[in-house]
Amino acid sequence: MYSIRIRGKDEKVVVAGAGYAGITASVILDGKVDLTVIDRKSYHEILTRAHLVAGGLEDVQENIIPLNEVLKGRYTRIVRSTIRSIDLNERRISIYADDGVEHIRYDHLILALGAEVNYGVDGAREHAIGFRSMEDALNIRKRLRSVKDGGSLIIVGGGATGISLAGALSEAGRTLGKKFKIKIVEALDRILHGWDDYIVKSATDLLKDKGVEILTGKKVMKVDDRSLTMDDGEEIRSDLTIWTAGVKGSSIEITPDVSRVKGYRIEVDRFSRIKGYDDAYAVGDISAFRLDYDGGSGYAPQLAQTAVRQGYKVAMNILNMMEGKGVIPLSIKKQGSILSLGDECIGVIDGLRLEGELCRYVDEFITYNYKRMLYGDSSAKFAYEEDPIAGMITLGRALTYVSARYTLALLTRFYTILGMGYHRGSTKEAEYPAHCIMMQMMTNRLRR
Numbered sequence: 091m092y093s094i095r096i097r098g099k100d101e102k103v104v105v106a107g108a109g110y111a112g113i114t115a116s117v118i119l120d121g122k123v124d125l126t127v128i129d130r131k132s133y134h135e136i137l138t139r140a141h142l143v144a145g146g147l148e149d150v151q152e153n154i155i156p157l158n159e160v161l162k163g164r165y166t167r168i169v170r171s172t173i174r175s176i177d178l179n180e181r182r183i184s185i186y187a188d189d190g191v192e193h194i195r196y197d198h199l200i201l202a203l204g205a206e207v208n209y210g211v212d213g214a215r216e217h218a219i220g221f222r223s224m225e226d227a228l229n230i231r232k233r234l235r236s237v238k239d240g241g242s243l244i245i246v247g248g249g250a251t252g253i254s255l256a257g258a259l260s261e262a263g264r265t266l267g268k269k270f271k272i273k274i275v276e277a278l279d280r281i282l283h284g285w286d287d288y289i290v291k292s293a294t295d296l297l298k299d300k301g302v303e304i305l306t307g308k309k310v311m312k313v314d315d316r317s318l319t320m321d322d323g324e325e326i327r328s329d330l331t332i333w334t335a336g337v338k339g340s341s342i343e344i345t346p347d348v349s350r351v352k353g354y355r356i357e358v359d360r361f362s363r364i365k366g367y368d369d370a371y372a373v374g375d376i377s378a379f380r381l382d383y384d385g386g387s388g389y390a391p392q393l394a395q396t397a398v399r400q401g402y403k404v405a406m407n408i409l410n411m412m413e414g415k416g417v418i419p420l421s422i423k424k425q426g427s428i429l430s431l432g433d434e435c436i437g438v439i440d441g442l443r444l445e446g447e448l449c450r451y452v453d454e455f456i457t458y459n460y461k462r463m464l465y466g467d468s469s470a471k472f473a474y475e476e477d478p479i480a481g482m483i484t485l486g487r488a489l490t491y492v493s494a495r496y497t498l499a500l501l502t503r504f505y506t507i508l509g510m511g512y513h514r515g516s517t518k519e520a521e522y523p524a525h526c527i528m529m530q531m532m533t534n535r536l537r538r
């Protein structure tokens with residue numbers, strides 16, 4: 091246990107950004123402190139499901155959470171606005187307001203503004219769709235409708251976002267009654283850089299089976315309305331180009347200058363405080379948290395699981411500090427990897443390989459548990475605690491969830507064999523018998 095300066099109970103905490111890191115910190119602090127949450131959107135997005143929304147496999151409503159549904163504390167204020175600048179010395183945030191600029195003061199700041207798409211190539215911003223939000227997912231879904239049968243979709247970037255999207259879009263054709271030619275273009279010599287070899291190999295095989303072509307070692311130099319030009323001069327035709335290659339930091343002005351990694355990630359100490367400030371924290375994608383504090387190397391990966399744990403632990407430390415207790419250095423360990431490819435899924439958790447339905451249900455459980463945590467279910471919070479008992483409780487919850495999903499899947503198959511046609515995905519409920527609607531409701535209830 092380490093001790094940092096202890097402060098009064100009624101100090102003002104401002105959370106800038108309500109993505110994974112910011113919303114998690116906010117729900118922990120909600121009702122316990124004078125809290126202001128600022129985001130340009132009035133809702134939180136479950137981005138880890140965005141590819142399924144783009145592919146028409148899940149509804150967007152299932153994957154957004156209105157901020158006022160989960161933040162209801164008496165001393166909580168939700169501000170829907172775009173942040174313009176932050177002055178760390180003055181402890182002041184400037185936001186755009188109807189009549190110009192408004193200033194918000196803080197005693198503790200949690201900076202959680204995430205990252206933005208980095209186009210960085212001639213014509214990419216104008217002719218490609220970025221993929222970083224639910225709005226982008228819906229835009230892709232809309233644009234797919236106007237791509238003709240047999241048309242070509244190019245996904246630039248073979249990281250997890252691009253690969254998941256390729257998997258989901260290969261199934262989008264089925265829901266739209268078309269077949270698309272999908273290509274992934276990756277500048278490195280392999281996809282999923284930094285991921286477990288088993289996941290890389292399985293994803294490559296699964297995508298090939300789905301007819302997705304993977305082009306590695308090809309750098310895009312120029313994007314046009316109908317084509318992409320590679321560094322070797324090759325031109326690839328495209329009816330729809332989606333840009334998932336690279337991110338950059340949120341483009342707000344921070345004064346004075348802070349130390350950055352890769353030009354945009356803000357360097358933080360082992361409590362996730364911005365270097366040189368004991369009242370300002372950076373969490374999630376915008377932060378660079380060194381793993382060597384924990385015996386690892388490099389920086390914590392820009393993932394939802396990192397962001398949630400960082401937000402959770404920083405908020406707990408702020409509460410501890412206000413109660414005069416000691417604070418605990420953050421430990422950010424990767425919990426495992428799951429890659430969703432539409433209806434397919436591959437994962438490795440604690441060395442255990444997951445695939446097929448089991449993997450999908452575990453992936454669904456992670457989202458389900460996260461949503462429960464946001465809605466205040468205290469047993470769901472155990473997933474973000476370190477101690478072994480909390481781990482056992484989460485394992486028990488996961489097993490219960492996965493068994494329930496298996497039972498539903500078996501019943502679904504049973505009905506299908508009887509010719510009663512229940513299936514997953516958007517359907518006109520009116521055409522379905524009552525028990526099918528009930529099954530769909532039960533499945534949706536489990537996902538919520």
Ligand SMILES: Cc1cc2nc3c(=O)[nH]c(=O)nc-3n(C[C@H](O)[C@H](O)[C@H](O)COP(=O)(O)OP(=O)(O)OC[C@H]3O[C@@H](n4cnc5c(N)ncnc54)[C@H](O)[C@@H]3O)c2cc1C
Binds near residue numbers: 110137172340392
């Ligand atoms: C399509 C997609 C799929 C992904 N899949 C996975 C996955 O399967 N597993 C995984 O672990 N990770 C995944 N990730 C990565 C994960 O989503 C990010 O690591 C995570 O969102 C980071 O959380 P964050 O809180 O730092 O930022 P974000 O979640 O990006 O949130 C930032 C918030 O800040 C707000 N904001 C930004 N700038 C301003 C401003 N100037 N003013 C006001 N508000 C502002 C935004 O509106 C947003 O709400 C995926 C990412 C994408 C884009």
